[in-house]
Amino acid sequence: MWASISEQLTQALGHAFPIKEKQAIDGGNISHVYRISNGLDSYVVKVNTRDFLPQYQAEEDSLTRLSHTHTIMVPKAIISGQTKSHAFIILEDLPSSPLQSESCSYQLGQQLAKLHQWGEQKQYGYDDDNFIGATPQPNVWTNKWHQFFAEQRIGWQLQLLKEKNMALVEIEAFVALIKERLSHHHPKPALLHGDLWRGNVGQTPSAPICYDPASYWGDRECDLAMTELFGEFPAAFYDGYHSIWPLDDGYWHRKAIYNLYHILNHCYLFGGDYLNHAIVLIDEITKSE
Structure with missing residues (x-):
């Protein structure tokens, strides 16, 4: 799975992105969420079963639409896609904490x-x-x-x-x-x-x-x-x-x-x-x- 994700992210970015680090992070109760890194840059990857792709495509569309308004900040959706066994979406990594201030x-x-x-x-x-x-x-x-x-x-x-x-x-x-x-x-x-x-x-x-x-x-x-x-x-x-x-x-x-x-x-x-x-x-x- 990860080799395919790395390959598709490489194509989306236009430069090689070998996954050298991978860490599971909290991301709710629907998807498995990871932070991946090539040692320099990092992205967030949400993973689910292969039939979950329509949900990720819809999320990508909403994030893109909201970002075009230039009003609220949302993570940039890099790519959504499938491997042989899973669906995934890759997002800009914007580390955050709960809204408090x-x-x-x-x-x-x-x-x-x-x-x-x-x-x-x-x-x-x-x-x-x-x-x-x-x-x-x-x-x-x-x-x-x-x-x-x-x-x-x-x-x-x-x-x-x-x-x-x-x-x-x-x-x-x-x-x-x-x-x-x-x-x-x-x-x-x-x-x-x-x-x-x-x-x-x-x-x-x-x-x-x-x-x-x-x-x-x-x-x-x-x-x-x-x-x-x-x-x-x-x-x-x-x-x-x-x-x-x-x-x-x-x-x-x-x-x-x-x-x-x-x-x-x-x-x-x-x-x-x-x-x-x-x-x-x-x-x-x-x-x-």
């Missing part, structure tokens, strides 16, 4: 707001379907936000759960409710990170950095809502964001709807307590005015 948190908030202001897309969706974690994420271009989110986010996840014999609610009726709740909200389509939780951000010595995006064009509030879902970001992050683009009051009513998508996905992937969390959010949304 006030200055980096504030800066990240400002950068995210600038990302959300970037571009002039008229529809919601993305050129290709991609993945949220290991789960397929449909992104068919849609003119109306309430239709896109109700059908391609909430309805999609509920159907996946139903196919695993986890029917939490009557799908058609609940999708109609989500459409009604969002029907008067017409946000500017923003390019989203798409999976913005504490584990996917950090700080380098010079700047904040984001990882593992699942990008699409949607409501900027989806990114902000997720920052509050699995451990809230530092307060300075929100100060930085609001200094560029304040949220309106309606966000607090929509936050539960947007976070339900991720809880349903975690319920689908992991079950356990996420099932109870999903039920609580569904009840909250159903009873809210």
Whole structure:
């Protein structure tokens, strides 16, 4: 495997890259992650089974798209590919630590707001379907936000759960409710990170950095809502964001709807307590005015 990875990286770089050092590093629970070096330069390699290539290609696309905005820092995707037995993606090595400092948190908030202001897309969706974690994420271009989110986010996840014999609610009726709740909200389509939780951000010595995006064009509030879902970001992050683009009051009513998508996905992937969390959010949304 490593000989093939070295050969493909050599072709991508345009110069020889013999792998002289290889070290396993922490990289979440989906892929095996390594830092490789030729003794001078280093890269990060994520490895999974051979059929995982579409996930890595989608990650490469999102990272490339985000880097072109020149707003938030993400690692450069060098190449994704396959060996005879594995799929892999090679990324720029940007050693980082958890996001903690006030200055980096504030800066990240400002950068995210600038990302959300970037571009002039008229529809919601993305050129290709991609993945949220290991789960397929449909992104068919849609003119109306309430239709896109109700059908391609909430309805999609509920159907996946139903196919695993986890029917939490009557799908058609609940999708109609989500459409009604969002029907008067017409946000500017923003390019989203798409999976913005504490584990996917950090700080380098010079700047904040984001990882593992699942990008699409949607409501900027989806990114902000997720920052509050699995451990809230530092307060300075929100100060930085609001200094560029304040949220309106309606966000607090929509936050539960947007976070339900991720809880349903975690319920689908992991079950356990996420099932109870999903039920609580569904009840909250159903009873809210």
